[in-house]
Amino acid sequence: MTGRRARRWAGAVAVVVLLVVWTRARIDGLSVDTQATNPIVRWEWVFLREDTRTELWDATLQHLRLTFIAVGAGTLISAALSAIALRLRWSLAPITAFTGFLYTIPSVALFGLLRSRFGNVMAAEVALTSYTLLVLVRNMVAGIDGVPAAVTDAADGLGLSRTRRLLTVELPLALPVIVAGLRVATVTTVGLVGITAIIQLGGLGSLIFDGFGTQYFTKIVVGSVLSVLLAVVLDLLFHGLEVLLTPWSRRPVVR
Amino acid sequence: MIGPLLILAGGRAGQPSNVVEWFTDLESRASLRPIPEQVWLTVWHSGVAVVAVVMLALPLAVVLAHHRRAELAASWIINIGRAVPTVTIVGVLVIVSLRNGFGLEPWPIIIALILLGLPPAFTNTYAAVRGVDPSAVSSARAMGFTHRQVMTRVELPLALPVMFAGVRTAAVQIVATEPLAAFFGAEGLGAYLRSGLSTRDFPEVQAGAVLVAGVAIAVELGLLLVGRLVLPKGVRMHASAGRAARSQRREAAPATI
Numbered sequence A: 001m002t003g004r005r006a007r008r009w010a011g012a013v014a015v016v017v018l019l020v021v022w023t024r025a026r027i028d029g030l031s032v033d034t035q036a037t038n039p040i041v042r043w044e045w046v047f048l049r050e051d052t053r054t055e056l057w058d059a060t061l062q063h064l065r066l067t068f069i070a071v072g073a074g075t076l077i078s079a080a081l082s083a084i085a086l087r088l089r090w091s092l093a094p095i096t097a098f099t100g101f102l103y104t105i106p107s108v109a110l111f112g113l114l115r116s117r118f119g120n121v122m123a124a125e126v127a128l129t130s131y132t133l134l135v136l137v138r139n140m141v142a143g144i145d146g147v148p149a150a151v152t153d154a155a156d157g158l159g160l161s162r163t164r165r166l167l168t169v170e171l172p173l174a175l176p177v178i179v180a181g182l183r184v185a186t187v188t189t190v191g192l193v194g195i196t197a198i199i200q201l202g203g204l205g206s207l208i209f210d211g212f213g214t215q216y217f218t219k220i221v222v223g224s225v226l227s228v229l230l231a232v233v234l235d236l237l238f239h240g241l242e243v244l245l246t247p248w249s250r251r252p253v254v255r
Numbered sequence B: 001m002i003g004p005l006l007i008l009a010g011g012r013a014g015q016p017s018n019v020v021e022w023f024t025d026l027e028s029r030a031s032l033r034p035i036p037e038q039v040w041l042t043v044w045h046s047g048v049a050v051v052a053v054v055m056l057a058l059p060l061a062v063v064l065a066h067h068r069r070a071e072l073a074a075s076w077i078i079n080i081g082r083a084v085p086t087v088t089i090v091g092v093l094v095i096v097s098l099r100n101g102f103g104l105e106p107w108p109i110i111i112a113l114i115l116l117g118l119p120p121a122f123t124n125t126y127a128a129v130r131g132v133d134p135s136a137v138s139s140a141r142a143m144g145f146t147h148r149q150v151m152t153r154v155e156l157p158l159a160l161p162v163m164f165a166g167v168r169t170a171a172v173q174i175v176a177t178e179p180l181a182a183f184f185g186a187e188g189l190g191a192y193l194r195s196g197l198s199t200r201d202f203p204e205v206q207a208g209a210v211l212v213a214g215v216a217i218a219v220e221l222g223l224l225l226v227g228r229l230v231l232p233k234g235v236r237m238h239a240s241a242g243r244a245a246r247s248q249r250r251e252a253a254p255a256t257i
Helices: A002-029 A032-037 A043-048 A050-087 A089-104 A107-115 A120-145 A149-157 A162-199 A204-213 A217-245 B002-011 B019-024 B035-066 B068-083 B086-099 B107-130 B134-142 B147-184 B190-199 B202-230 B239-251
Strands: none
Touching: A043 A050, A043 A217, A050 A089, A050 A120, A050 A162, A050 A204, A050 A217, A089 A120, A089 B202, A107 A120, A107 A162, A107 B147, A107 B190, A107 B202, A120 A162, A149 A162, A162 A204, A162 A217, A162 B086, A162 B147, A162 B190, A204 A217, A204 B086, A217 B086, B019 B202, B035 B068, B035 B107, B035 B147, B035 B190, B035 B202, B086 B107, B086 B147, B107 B147, B134 B147, B147 B190, B147 B202, B190 B202
């Protein structure tokens, strides 16, 4: 067993080393003038140029702002929709169908369509918010539904009102599932924000589009790396939040 | 007050002022390729990508689902696929193809679309095969089915609905994303959106959006219909299929567009 594991690790390390060597060889192998005129990454642009830092910072901030407003608004709307769905059972199917339909509309089309009616920030936020609804409502309903009947019965037996039961019993128990939904929604939104570059927003995505427009590969690479990093960091942050908020369970119940 | 407005309107006199006019006025979009050609490009790119996704993701997922040791690799593929934004995939491929002189059409686009479609198809197939009722498998074994027979006659039919849902998700996502390639200089349905957004010609933008959304929704509905016709009634996913199938679908929900 240990031998096998060691071999696997050795394999992984070998792959990484090979990749690094190969990339180095590729970069070194490019003829000097291509390297000079258009290298894949101009490190001096990343680290030495004065304006780069503010540009990257602004792009990241815009990305975060677009993401958080959309996820925040999505959470509020989803909470309302879930409350309706949980109260009136028959409304669950139409609500799911509607949010599913919103999710099917291609992002490029929705951004364009809304942009022809609203300003670009409004268009982006409306579209981004509508994409978060499916996952959020689904997980909120599943989370509350997943609370064992014995627990809710016990709460009723203690004489808790319906609101109090929801706030103090059901919501905390449903939290892991709800947070799982929030994580997926956030990571998705971070990805989608990049596409809002087509309506002159885009945060880090605009770097990619700019880089393409000017054939400046450095911007594409930096924009790509930073947006992946942003998604991973936000995902981990939400995971941390979940661990902090549910000290009684160290692992999520349902993913 | 009215003067500038008139000038504005006069400046736009040659252009259609709403979507219907855009569709009927052929001259206004003479600079772009005709609609059927663009639809065909989008469908063609997406079709090749979907076929490739099916050929890559399904066998891989079936094999990995049988070797429990590969669980780590499987969850890796899924998580990486989810975390990488579409724009990043397209951007990186643009670099690779332009640097190596391949141009943009059609292979780099298709490869990007394949990368995009792999996670949902893979996840669902994996979950479907893992979710097959073990008692069905063991009773098939007890009846003397060989390993291959178990796979093709028991597991595959039982896993088919969830697998098909995954392929459908992948296909819709691919068709919905193909138009993005137009913003990187390719042709296809996104060209109307690109040109409309760059010249602030909103009827054109709306028409492009309607076309893109129409194709995506048509693919979704079409595949739903195909699923209805092709999948055996007994294994089809419906309301009474129980929580298991539904929770699998939930788990396999797409996370990137």
